[in-house]
Each structure stands twice: as C-alpha cells, then as structure tokens.
Amino acid sequence: xxxxxxxxxxxxxxxxxxxxxxxxxxxxxxxxxxxxxxxxxxxxxxxxxxxxxxxxxxxxxxxxxxxxxxxxxxxxxxxxxxxxxxxxxxxxxxxxxxxxxxxxxxxxxxxxxxxxxxxxxxxxxxxxxxxxxxxxxxxxxxxxxxxxxxxxxxxxxxxxxxxxxxxxxxxxxxxxxxxxxxxxxxxxxxxxxxxxxxxxxxxxxxxxxxxxxxxxxxxxxxxxxxxxxxxxxxxxxxxxxxxxxxxxxxxxxxxxxxxx
Numbered sequence: 001x002x003x004x005x006x007x008x009x010x011x012x013x014x015x016x017x018x019x020x021x022x023x024x025x026x027x028x029x030x031x032x033x034x035x036x037x038x039x040x041x042x043x044x045x046x047x048x049x050x051x052x053x054x055x056x057x058x059x060x061x062x063x064x065x066x067x068x069x070x071x072x073x074x075x076x077x078x079x080x081x082x083x084x085x086x087x088x089x090x091x092x093x094x095x096x097x098x099x100x101x102x103x104x105x106x107x108x109x110x111x112x113x114x115x116x117x118x119x120x121x122x123x124x125x126x127x128x129x130x131x132x133x134x135x136x137x138x139x140x141x142x143x144x145x146x147x148x149x150x151x152x153x154x155x156x157x158x159x160x161x162x163x164x165x166x167x168x169x170x171x172x173x174x175x176x177x178x179x180x181x182x183x184x185x186x187x188x189x190x191x192x193x194x195x196x197x198x199x200x201x202x203x204x205x206x207x208x209x210x211x212x213x214x215x216x217x218x219x220x221x222x223x224x225x226x227x228x229x230x231x232x233x234x235x236x237x238x239x240x241x242x243x244x245x246x247x248x249x250x251x252x253x254x255x256x257x258x259x260x
Contacts, residue, residue, distance in 0.1 A: 004084060005213050018214050020221050027225060032156075034232065040242050045171045053115065057116045059242065061121040063157075071154070074154075078090040085210045089146055089211065110187065128241070133237075136152075140230075147208050150211070158204065
C-alpha cells in the first residue's frame, strides 16, 4: 500500500517523517558512524601527510566530478505529472544540478591549496581501491529505482559528507595547514559542505518519503536502507584506503546490497 506523504513538521526534524523512515534512519546511522568517526579525519587534522592528502584528493575526484551526472541519471527516471514523487524529485534535481557543477572547481582549489596539482586529479591515475564510491554512485544512479538513487547519493553521501566536512572545517589545526592569505579560497568547498544548516540531505529524505509514501512495502524500505548502508560502507572503505592503502579488506567489510 502506498498512501501519500506530506510533511507537516520542520524539514530538519526526524519526527516530521513517517515511522518507517525514522526507523530506517536510525538503523542506517549505525553504519554512518563508521564514516563520521573514521580515523582519516584525525589524521588529516594532525600534521600534513602528503601521501594521505594526495590519495584523498585524487581518489575522491571521480565522485566529485561526476556528482551532477549522478543526479542527471536520477532526473532521467522522472516523468512530469506521473506522481507527486516524480514532480518533487524533478524540481529538486533540476535546481541543484547546476549548483553541484560549481563544487568541482572548489574541490580543485582545495587540492591545489593542499599541494596537490589539479593536473594530478584531471590526468593522473587513481590510487588503487579508491574508486569504490564513484563506482557505487554510478551503479545506483544508472540502474536502480528513483527512491534508491536519491537515498543513496543525495541523502547518504551528501549527509555523511556534511558531517565529516564540519569536523575538518571546525578544526583550527587543520585550517592552520593553509596560508592565511589563501585559506578562505582553499577551504571554500569544505565551508559549503559543513553541515551546520545543510538542508540537502533532509530535502532528499523528504523526496524519498514522497516517492514511497506513508506506508510502503517492507521490501521497498529494506532495499532503500541497504542502498544507504552501501553508500556509507563505500565511504568507509575509501577512508581506509587513504590511511591504509595496502590493507586487504575482510569479506564482511565489503559493500553488499539487497536485490531490487
């Protein structure tokens, strides 16, 4: 049964969403903490580590560069007037794709400020294993449902990114690694993504709820939850590759997702 959902409470309060969504978020947050609490952020806040920094900047670039493309693939799944979920997703995706394009240039400036030439991002080889995030975002955006792609990319990836970005942006020791005269420009990407009042993940969650409705099938919720968890898992694997590039992952650490 798919009864309609219309939010009546504040956007950024979990109680404003259906019970199934509240339970899903709570379950998935256990996995999100493996990203937000990852040792990578501690390493980056300490003395500069050129190898870790270069792996981080270059390894994440494919996802940063392709992020508008992931959203465009979600947009292609919509049809105007077909449903409230399609209409909500269509409006939101069209509005935000252009914004995401500007973020790629901010990332390149952050890399340059960190001592990593933009040519290394644009033309250099990817550090082994770091492409896991980009590969997953491409897969879910291209091949899965609209609810799954919005949840995995715009809710999960953007949400966890906002939280780790805030950790770095709040760090005086991290900011001090950048010359005062270029610090603001270098950290513009980080400033824009710090999650003080980031509405994007909440807007994505609302769209997922509109798509699935107030009483979706349990299998639908389970699949979306698994896609969210897989996003967090790929982010954690990426973080581990940055600080431990030679580590062999155990089978239970590798991302898994239920069939649609």
